[in-house]
Amino acid sequence: METVLVTGACGQIGSELTATLRERYPGVTVVSSDVRSDSTLAQPYERLDVTDQSRLESVIREYDVDTVFHLAAILSATGEDDPQTAFDVNAGGLYAVLEAGRRENVDQVIVPSSIAVFGPQTPANPGEKTVLSPSTMYGITKVLTERLGEYYASRYGLDVRGLRLPGLISYETPPGGGTTDYAVDAFYAAAAGEEYTCFVRPDTRLPMMYMPDAISALIDLATADEADLRYRCEYNVSALSFTARELVDRIEDRVPEFEAYFDPDDRQRIADSWPDAVDDSAARADWGWEPEYGLEAVVDDMLANL
Ligand SMILES: NC(=O)c1ccc[n+]([C@@H]2O[C@H](COP(=O)([O-])OP(=O)(O)OC[C@H]3O[C@@H](n4cnc5c(N)ncnc54)[C@H](O)[C@@H]3O)[C@@H](O)[C@H]2O)c1
Structure with a gap:
């Protein structure tokens, strides 16, 4: 290279x-x-x-x-x-x-x-x-x-x-129109002191990283x-798997005034078609894949940086 x-x-x-x-x-x-x-x-x-x-x-x-x-x-x-x-x-x-x-x-x-x-x-x-x-x-x-x-x-x-x-969670550049964007948007709202209306149901669980x-x-x-x-x-490759409700709860633990509502739209259909977790044992065995960040660390780091 x-x-x-x-x-x-x-x-x-x-x-x-x-x-x-x-x-x-x-x-x-x-x-x-x-x-x-x-x-x-x-x-x-x-x-x-x-x-x-x-x-x-x-x-x-x-x-x-x-x-x-x-x-x-x-x-x-x-x-x-x-x-x-x-x-x-x-x-x-x-x-x-x-x-x-x-x-x-x-x-x-x-x-x-x-x-x-x-x-x-x-x-x-x-x-x-x-x-x-x-x-x-x-x-x-x-x-x-x-x-x-x-x-x-x-x-x-x-x-x-x-x-x-x-789905990827980050703070440098906003996500570009994916189904898992709610997991980023909620942080931006919490950091800005705004309420957030989530576009999937609270029990929606998807793989994230x-x-x-x-x-x-x-x-x-x-x-x-x-x-x-x-x-x-x-x-x-898998790292995190949490529901939209679990994410909101973890953010509320740090930002008690944060308020989230749930109003599913068309993206719910896409989210429902994806598995909530994947088996990544081949990546771990073949090229040493191992994620560093768990959910608590992600929430802390996102809020600190936003
Ligand atoms: N972000 C995620 O959660 C996620 C999850 C799974 C896979 N991926 C994959 O990772 C890759 C990057 O995703 P991302 O999240 O950075 O996407 P993004 O939407 O944030 O960025 C895509 C970029 O491509 C550019 N682009 C669009 N059309 C173009 C064209 N014709 N020529 C050149 N550039 C063009 C856009 O301007 C944009 O900057 C994609 O293949 C995506 O499918 C992303």
Whole structure:
């Protein structure tokens, strides 16, 4: 890893991954990129639409990129509002990135998948090889991510890797329109002294993770010995599993004046289609995955930083 390109770098994960890579690997050039023209990320930054194949290839050539973290995507809730754009960006962008990787002889492409690959037919506590039955356009494009990543690895020898991230909690950059955004929004409201109306039922339990653990997972998987990996693009990683009520209660323990109400909307249907926990024993055994943050530590750290 000498020159890294991060796509979708202005987003919730990309903004923190870019900063961590620059801090942890000072000798590595990290080129951040996003379709946004209002980026506040440090240089080098390239305005780059991931569906633009030729521009993607010219950026890879210009910087002699050897590793791509492909994070540009339309998330689950936004994708249900506009399935066409979700398909164009998530499927089209993925194809463009993998093709560019193959044509420009990139060493490695990291493509995050999501718990959104699961669905109503998926059994409880799923492992990697299970029923994938996504009910959203986003989830369908994430199954494509896993399958196409595998295809480019076996057909063209491109080192493609990925993992199924759960809902992510962070304070640097607001989340980008996912179904688990309530677990972040509640903190922002509590820190601002505002009440919060949660868009899922209080008993909704979903897998979640604190951002520092997600960043470590992405980097640890990218730097793992390829020979140790049983899977390519479909590793489960789990850290936290709590209900919306449990989260609100933990915040209220620290901010007694915080008031939360529950008024489920369309996103409840998506939340109900996902498992409340996943089996991540393969990631733990194969590349040493181990989350650092439990729920109490997350609540303390979020409130301290907001
Ligand atoms: N945040 C989560 O909870 C979560 C959970 C599971 C998986 N993931 C996956 O991680 C990756 C990053 O997610 P995130 O939370 O940072 O998303 P985000 O929505 O916060 O950021 C995505 C970024 O992509 C950019 N983008 C959109 N269309 C683009 C295009 N055509 N070209 C270039 N950039 C474009 C957006 O401007 C945005 O900055 C995605 O693949 C997502 O599916 C995220």
